[in-house]
Amino acid sequence: MRPLGVVGKAQTSIRFDEVVRLGSYEATCEHMIDQVFRNSGGQRKTRNLLSKVLEKAGVEVDRGVLQDAMMYMDLRHLIVHNSSLIHEAFEQSYGSPLVRKQVVS
Numbered sequence: 244m245r246p247l248g249v250v251g252k253a254q255t256s257i258r259f260d261e262v263v264r265l266g267s268y269e270a271t272c273e274h275m276i277d278q279v280f281r282n283s284g285g286q287r288k289t290r291n292l293l294s295k296v297l298e299k300a301g302v303e304v305d306r307g308v309l310q311d312a313m314m315y316m317d318l319r320h321l322i323v324h325n326s327s328l329i330h331e332a333f334e335q336s337y338g339s340p341l342v343r344k345q346v347v348s
Contacts, residue, residue: 289316 255278257271265271279296290313297304304312314337321329329339 289313289320 257275261274262271265274293309293313293316317333317336318329321327321333
């Protein structure tokens with residue numbers, strides 16, 4: 244975990260009692276990173292937010308890995324907010340995740 248890469252330029256602070264309440268270094272780092280995500284300048288689209296965080300953290304991710312990650316994040320969004328129903332925009336972007344494509348050799 245490299246929390247300083249994400250929170251290093253944040254213009255906020257954490258109180259001593261919050262650190263104690265969180266109980267561990269890992270929980271404190273997670274809390275700080277969550278705060279940066281919540282206060283990220285109104286980024287609405289997950290893709291834009293993720294790109295911004297990766298850029299600020301100096302992290303490079305393979306384009307294919309990033310595309311797969313976005314599909315899973317979008318799929319999670321559909322499960323949570325759309326009664327697990329896949330809509331047309333998802334299928335246009337990713338195809339149907341429930342249909343295995345067979346490779347013919």
